[in-house]
Amino acid sequence: MSAKLWGGRFETGPSAIFERFSGSLHFDRRLFDADIRGSQAYARALAHAGILTADEAEMLVSALAAVPREGLADATDEDVHTFVIRHLKQIAGPLADKMHTGRSRNEQVSLDTRLWLREEIDRTLRLLKALQTALLDLAAQAPEAVICGYTHLRRAQPVLWAHYLLAYFEMFDRDRERLLQARARVNLCPLGSGALAGSGFPIARERIARELGFDGITRNSMDVSADRDFALDFLSAASIAMLHLSRLAEDWILYSSEEFGWLELGDGVTSGSSLMPQKKNPDSMELIRGKSGRVFGDFTALFTTAKGLPMTYNRDLQEDKEPLFDAAYQLEGSLEMAAEVLRSTTLKPEAPARAAAESWTVATDLAEALSRAGVAFHEAHQLAGRLVLESVKTGKRPRDWTAESMAGFDPRFTPEMAALLDPAEGMKTRRAPGGTAPETVAAALAQARIRLESYPQ
Numbered sequence: 001m002s003a004k005l006w007g008g009r010f011e012t013g014p015s016a017i018f019e020r021f022s023g024s025l026h027f028d029r030r031l032f033d034a035d036i037r038g039s040q041a042y043a044r045a046l047a048h049a050g051i052l053t054a055d056e057a058e059m060l061v062s063a064l065a066a067v068p069r070e071g072l073a074d075a076t077d078e079d080v081h082t083f084v085i086r087h088l089k090q091i092a093g094p095l096a097d098k099m100h101t102g103r104s105r106n107e108q109v110s111l112d113t114r115l116w117l118r119e120e121i122d123r124t125l126r127l128l129k130a131l132q133t134a135l136l137d138l139a140a141q142a143p144e145a146v147i148c149g150y151t152h153l154r155r156a157q158p159v160l161w162a163h164y165l166l167a168y169f170e171m172f173d174r175d176r177e178r179l180l181q182a183r184a185r186v187n188l189c190p191l192g193s194g195a196l197a198g199s200g201f202p203i204a205r206e207r208i209a210r211e212l213g214f215d216g217i218t219r220n221s222m223d224v225s226a227d228r229d230f231a232l233d234f235l236s237a238a239s240i241a242m243l244h245l246s247r248l249a250e251d252w253i254l255y256s257s258e259e260f261g262w263l264e265l266g267d268g269v270t271s272g273s274s275l276m277p278q279k280k281n282p283d284s285m286e287l288i289r290g291k292s293g294r295v296f297g298d299f300t301a302l303f304t305t306a307k308g309l310p311m312t313y314n315r316d317l318q319e320d321k322e323p324l325f326d327a328a329y330q331l332e333g334s335l336e337m338a339a340e341v342l343r344s345t346t347l348k349p350e351a352p353a354r355a356a357a358e359s360w361t362v363a364t365d366l367a368e369a370l371s372r373a374g375v376a377f378h379e380a381h382q383l384a385g386r387l388v389l390e391s392v393k394t395g396k397r398p399r400d401w402t403a404e405s406m407a408g409f410d411p412r413f414t415p416e417m418a419a420l421l422d423p424a425e426g427m428k429t430r431r432a433p434g435g436t437a438p439e440t441v442a443a444a445l446a447q448a449r450i451r452l453e454s455y456p457q
């Protein structure tokens, strides 16, 4: 059994089974760096409060810097905070016994988790930016390429490939906003809150917050001890980002299949089969899709754990860390992987253009052109629908019609409308902001690039 921070009131130590069951060092050791930094700031705050001399504080600061991380993997301490204090005692002697004056692990764990999460969010933001860059680069490779847009996985209307990619750019841009909002709530310093009731020592909380790079301090000590919604904010933002990644992955898996044949994925992001020699499987994207479920599980796990806990701290809250760590690492890995897949992808523009041209994706353009020529939209819709029905019955594709045969079908079809049988033509009318007209998309691409470059990370 290793030394406890709370032994005085007990006649016997914890049972081996309880120790094994309740220990968290095997996962919260990831908070080691944060625990050292937070403790160094607290030692200085104790000197500022007159509890330590300036020299004593500096001795503790150096001793904390000397705590060896090597032992972390196989130590048996209850948690990372206990591990650090045990080593501090070995290095600094009895002086270390003053380190925890007025401090509780309940605030310490909140502090450490916030420091850790802040760094992970910053790393995630950088990876998100790299993915958004890859989307724009892919759009720039084929700015004029026409693809078939779908609803219900049925061919719907022609759109530009760049327009489709910008849709994902916007989704990931909102993920960025959500992560920044989560970061703002993470980045408040809880230290100086005590176990639940606040500190009985004159701890300069604002000073610690500044020293550790926080934007400010938390406002209520009971809230600090009880609350994990800063972690839930992140898990919810992470889940939505994984949802977007999963949908991108699903598209890529479909579009790179032989059935679609739109995309070619690089060899470096695909795997073969141990039996079927011809296979080139999109495992990278399948894993991203799979990991999204895992991250939603992480969110659900903490969400459910926090529900119904009486105020304030309960040990249940120790269960926050594994889902939080897991979600952060899975999101980072998935973002990095998705960017790599995009960088390896080549569009085969003929296939999606053919998909748009073979089917009646231009039917809406015809109906709208009739409507612009004065036919009431419902009537225009019916008329275009009848042209489609006739074509389906006689096996005609749009390009099998001419201006004459269309006028023969119904004189309200003018020669200009026949030009709309080419999928690239009708989209030129979709100039309202947010639409797929080529110049609208070119402006949106340029604007997206400027936005992206303005992001510090």
Ligand code: ARG
Binding pocket: 024, 028, 079, 105, 106, 109, 313, 315, 317, 318, 319
């Ligand atoms: N390992 C604990 C956790 O993660 C640290 C806080 C312990 N506090 C307590 N009152 N037992 O929540």
